Amino acid sequence: MQTAIVLVHWLLTVWGCMGGLPGSFAWGNFTVLAVGVWAIAQRDSVDAVLMFLMGMVVTVLTDIVHFGIFYPTLDLPNENRFRFSAGMAILSLLLKPASCFFAYQMYRERGGDYNVHFGFPSVSRNREAYQSIDQQDESTGPANPFNQAQDSKPAARTY
Template sequence: MEIPAINLKAIVLVHWLLTVWGCMAWLPTSYAWVNFSVFAIGVWAIAQRDSIDAVLMFLVGMVVTIVTDIVHFGIFYPINDFAAESGRNVFRFSAGMAILSLLLKPASCFFVYQMYRERGGDYNVNFGFITVSRDREAYQSIDQQEEPSTPANPFNHAQDSKPAVRTY
């Protein structure tokens, strides 16, 4: 099954719009600063189509905003509704858009990771004793096999003599 191609512009635009709507009523300015800073990196990734670093930084920023959004919702979600009916409606809309943005972020991270791989990015993780790497320099290509200088002699006998008897 092939992964559908999602445009980076669409990801940035959708999350930007949901963040703007999420900031309408109840979230603090730190929520806006974190998310809009990551969107600025996303614009950089859009502008430089060949930059691996821009996409990687956007991906890391999206993962960080998942954590910070959860913290913001946990701390700042009000226990009581707003007094006026219009205030409650704005709060519900704002909270719904912020939560929808949070729910879409893991899928967006997956698509941004695919873009990172398409641009030539490769992951190398080293935690000291655990190493995850995709270093393929140690592998020999099947297309360019080296020819042996002498013919292979599996029975280890001279070419002119009779074949030796193998013992099993």
């Protein structure tokens, strides 16, 4: 599945680079796709898939910025080529959230567990460490100094 993701995004990025988008669009997307090839080559690497996933998320944001800044409002001499190129780049952008979902699934399959802790207290559902107070054992209960045995002699007082 990951091979198909990388191939589709590679093809759409190549077509997207044919028009008026800057070189930074190509460098960012091809770098992330190179990390995707690394994730395919090392099937047991959790780090490679996590880097591919984070790279895809970053390229979603940078692609939006590229379209916002570099999409021309004027007439271009090669308007048809630019429209095709921009269409393929936009299609790649629309497919990236689905690709991120599949990359995250692959990350979880490889044993990754993405836990982020910001220092806030959290509630845990793990109740194995707790003991029930309903079923206390008589021998392990705390000694009660007020409930001593009746047949024992009181201790001598020292003044």
